[in-house]
Amino acid sequence: xxxxRTIIRDGLWTNNVGLVQILGxxxxxxxxxxxxxxxxxxxxxxxxxxxxxxxxxxxxxxVRPEVRIPVFVLVIASIVTVIELLMSAYLYDLYKVLGIFxxxxxxxxxxxxxxxxxxxxxxxxxxxxxxxxxxxxxxLVLVTLGGMREIIGHGTLFSHxxxxxxxxxxxxTIVFAGDYQGFLLAVLxxxxxxxxxxxxxxxxxxxxxxxxxxxxVTAAAVxxxxxxx
Amino acid sequence: MNYRPVLxxxxxxxxxAVIGSGMVAYTHENTAERIHDNERRALLKSLHELIAPERxxxxxxxxxxxxxxxQLLGTDKPVAVYRARKNGWPVAAVIAAVAPDGYNGSIxxxxxxxxxxxxxxxxxxxxxxxxxxxxxxxxxxxxxxLGFRGKSLENPGKxxxxxxxxxxxxxxxxxxxxxxxxxxxxxxNALLYYRQHGKELxxxxxxxASQS
Numbered sequence: 430x431x432x433x434r435t436i437i438r439d440g441l442w443t444n445n446v447g448l449v450q451i452l453g454x455x456x457x458x459x460x461x462x463x464x465x466x467x468x469x470x471x472x473x474x475x476x477x478x479x480x481x482x483x484x485x486x487x488x489x490x491x492v493r494p495e496v497r498i499p500v501f502v503l504v505i506a507s508i509v510t511v512i513e514l515l516m517s518a519y520l521y522d523l524y525k526v527l528g529i530f531x532x533x534x535x536x537x538x539x540x541x542x543x544x545x546x547x548x549x550x551x552x553x554x555x556x557x558x559x560x561x562x563x564x565x566x567x568x569l570v571l572v573t574l575g576g577m578r579e580i581i582g583h584g585t586l587f588s589h590x591x592x593x594x595x596x597x598x599x600x601x602t603i604v605f606a607g608d609y610q611g612f613l614l615a616v617l618x619x620x621x622x623x624x625x626x627x628x629x630x631x632x633x634x635x636x637x638x639x640x641x642x643x644x645x646v647t648a649a650a651v652x653x654x655x656x657x658x
Numbered sequence: 659m660n661y662r663p664v665l666x667x668x669x670x671x672x673x674x675a676v677i678g679s680g681m682v683a684y685t686h687e688n689t690a691e692r693i694h695d696n697e698r699r700a701l702l703k704s705l706h707e708l709i710a711p712e713r714x715x716x717x718x719x720x721x722x723x724x725x726x727x728x729q730l731l732g733t734d735k736p737v738a739v740y741r742a743r744k745n746g747w748p749v750a751a752v753i754a755a756v757a758p759d760g761y762n763g764s765i766x767x768x769x770x771x772x773x774x775x776x777x778x779x780x781x782x783x784x785x786x787x788x789x790x791x792x793x794x795x796x797x798x799x800x801x802x803x804l805g806f807r808g809k810s811l812e813n814p815g816k817x818x819x820x821x822x823x824x825x826x827x828x829x830x831x832x833x834x835x836x837x838x839x840x841x842x843x844x845x846x847n848a849l850l851y852y853r854q855h856g857k858e859l860x861x862x863x864x865x866x867a868s869q870s
């Protein structure tokens with residue numbers, strides 16, 4: 430039985446879909462022009478991950494190994510199509526922006542990857558947790574990258590929130606500079622690659638620091654214990 | 659050879675195909691109307707920005723005619739013309755023209771032309787121009803497209819219907835000339851089309867048009 434905390438830490442950090450597994454790059458790089466677009470695709474991907482993980486875990490004892498991949502693909506494709514229809518029915522503005530990337534969730538290797546590597550070997554509850562934390566980890570990368578590119582590229586943050594929340598929220602756009610001309614590199618695809626590279630580098634720096642501190646702590650702890658012997 | 663496991667697997671796969679399609683069909687059944695409604699509302703919203711709702715009293719969404727003119731409307735496919743009328747009298751026509759020569763493929767427009775041949779306005783429906791450069795044709799990015807309002811074939815004349823770099827009247831964008839050039843040309847062509855066919859556009863009834 431896999432420990433709950435390990436599953437969550439894996440999804441959010443240690444084995445993050447976007448930063449460590451580097452899966453699902455196409456939507457990751459394509460839609461992160463703004464924070465809200467990233468959030469929209471992040472939520473759709475997370476919903477797909479949770480639904481597919483739970484379904485596949487629930488049927489894992491029924492599926493014969495030789496047909497498991499086609500069954501996974503069927504399950505994932507159906508879920509994504511349902512999500513696409515629901516989005517175009519209830520979040521039409523956002524759907525118009527993300528439209529072509531929603532069907533691409535089917536081909537997001539992260540989803541079939543989790544189905545094969547985790548959901549098909551664990552019971553429903555851990556599979557649900559895995560889907561949730563992997564999805565959340567992916568979404569965090571999407572919104573971080575989206576936020577970065579929006580601030581640098583357009584000089585705003587949280588613009589077009591109505592696409593997602595309709596009229597529930599007032600306009601929460603933060604404008605950093607009124608007459609900002611925009612920085613094109615951040616808006617175009619190369620900016621997405623550079624941004625993702627920077628985020629991965631930052632994660633590696635943090636990991637290295639943590640590791641260094643951990644080894645220093647154990648080194649310090651060992652002599653302290655020895656006099657007691 | 660034992661075929662049983664193969665058949666069981668096939669049956670299982672089939673079962674999942676049925677369940678999956680069933681799920682999709684059920685969702686489609688329950689959302690189709692809403693999706694159609696959304697599309698309709700989005701179009702009506704752009705139409706209302708171009709022609710104020712109080713200027714007409716007909717069901718503009720259904721008072722539509724499909725016309726073809728590869729040269730002036732930018733596409734081989736039938737182009738929708740929405741007709742606004744008040745008390746049965748023509749007020750304006752909205753032509754869903756296409757600018758075929760954008761920087762990155764076609765730009766779909768709505769060109770609203772008043773009965774007297776002046777522009778009520780132009781909006782971009784769909785485009786794939788470069789974000790940050792060519793997308794200034796969107797109203798959310800800049801006011802550029804609002805500048806068409808009130809223009810006509812006589813104002814400016816033929817020479818004026820170009821971007822400034824080509825000696826015309828319309829601004830180009832910093833770093834992007836192709837996009838505004840394509841839009842200006844498409845709007846001008848739509849006006850030319852209206853001059854040639856304006857009368858017929860209002861005469862044909864939607865029923866008659868769909869039969870022809």
